[in-house]
Amino acid sequence: MKPLIGITSYHELDKENASRQYEAYYLGIERAGGLPILIPNVDEVDTIDEIYNKLDGILLAGGEDLDPGYFKENPHPKIGVISPVRDKIEIHIAVRCLEDDKPLLGICRGMQVLNAAAGGTLYQDIYSQLKDREVIKHTQEGPRWNPTHTIKLRPGSKLHRIFEKKELRVNSIHHQAVKDVAKNFMVTAQAPDGIIEGMEGVDFKFMVAVQWHPERMWQKYPMMLKLFKAFVEAARK
Numbered sequence: 001m002k003p004l005i006g007i008t009s010y011h012e013l014d015k016e017n018a019s020r021q022y023e024a025y026y027l028g029i030e031r032a033g034g035l036p037i038l039i040p041n042v043d044e045v046d047t048i049d050e051i052y053n054k055l056d057g058i059l060l061a062g063g064e065d066l067d068p069g070y071f072k073e074n075p076h077p078k079i080g081v082i083s084p085v086r087d088k089i090e091i092h093i094a095v096r097c098l099e100d101d102k103p104l105l106g107i108c109r110g111m112q113v114l115n116a117a118a119g120g121t122l123y124q125d126i127y128s129q130l131k132d133r134e135v136i137k138h139t140q141e142g143p144r145w146n147p148t149h150t151i152k153l154r155p156g157s158k159l160h161r162i163f164e165k166k167e168l169r170v171n172s173i174h175h176q177a178v179k180d181v182a183k184n185f186m187v188t189a190q191a192p193d194g195i196i197e198g199m200e201g202v203d204f205k206f207m208v209a210v211q212w213h214p215e216r217m218w219q220k221y222p223m224m225l226k227l228f229k230a231f232v233e234a235a236r237k
Contacts (some may be wrong), residue, residue: 001105003034004235006093007026008021019040019041038075066082066109098117101204108213132184145217147168150168
C-alpha cells in the first residue's frame with residue numbers, strides 16, 4: 001500500500017483564515033509513490049492527533065516565520081508574519097514525530113520548526129544577526145526553481161547517500177535559519193557562508209530537513225525528487 005503523507009499548510013489570516021499549499025509539494029509526494037493529504041490549521045490539538053495517528057509520514061512545509069517564543073527569544077525587528085495556530089500545530093506534530101520516530105521531512109520553515117521543537121534555536125534574520133561573516137543572498141529574486149548557490153553535503157549522511165554527491169546547487173528563499181542545532185541532530189549540509197542547509201536526527205529512521213526548496217525544483221531538476229522518494233520509502237517501511 002502507498003504510505004499516507006501529511007503535509008502542513010499555510011494559514012492565511014488575511015484571506016478568511018484559509019489553509020492552502022503549493023501543488024508542487026503534493027505532486028512531489030504523489031510522484032514519489034505516496035498518498036498526500038493536506039493537514040488543516042484547526043484549533044483543537046486532539047483533532048490534529050487523530051489525523052497524525054493515521055499518517056505514515058509528515059512533511060513540514062515552508063512558509064511564514066516561526067514565533068521566537070518557541071526557542072525562548074523575543075521578536076527581532078526584522079521578523080515577518082507569524083501564524084500562531086500553524087505554529088502550535090506544527091510544533092506539536094514535530095514533537096510527536098520525535099517521540100514516535102515517525103518519518104519526517106522538513107523543508108525551509110519545516111527545518112526551523114523541527115529544530116525548535118527538538119530544543120534548538122534560530123537566527124530570526126540572518127542578514128542583521130550575522131555580523132562575523134559576509135552572508136550570500138538567500139532570498140533570490142529570480143524563478144523559484146532556479147538554483148542560485150552551492151551547498152556541501154556531509155559525507156556519510158542521509159543527504160549524501162540520497163543524492164550521491166558531495167556538492168549540490170540549490171535555490172534559496174529564506175531570511176531565517178538554524179542557529180544552534182538541537183541535541184541528537186547533526187548538520188548535514190552547509191552553504192558557502194556557513195548557513196545550515198541540511199540537518200538530520202541521529203538514530204532516527206528518517207528525520208531529515210533541508211533549508212532549500214526541492215519541491216520548487218524537482219520538475220526541472222528531477223534529481224531533487226530523490227529526496228521525496230527516500231522519504232516516502234521510509235514512511236512505507
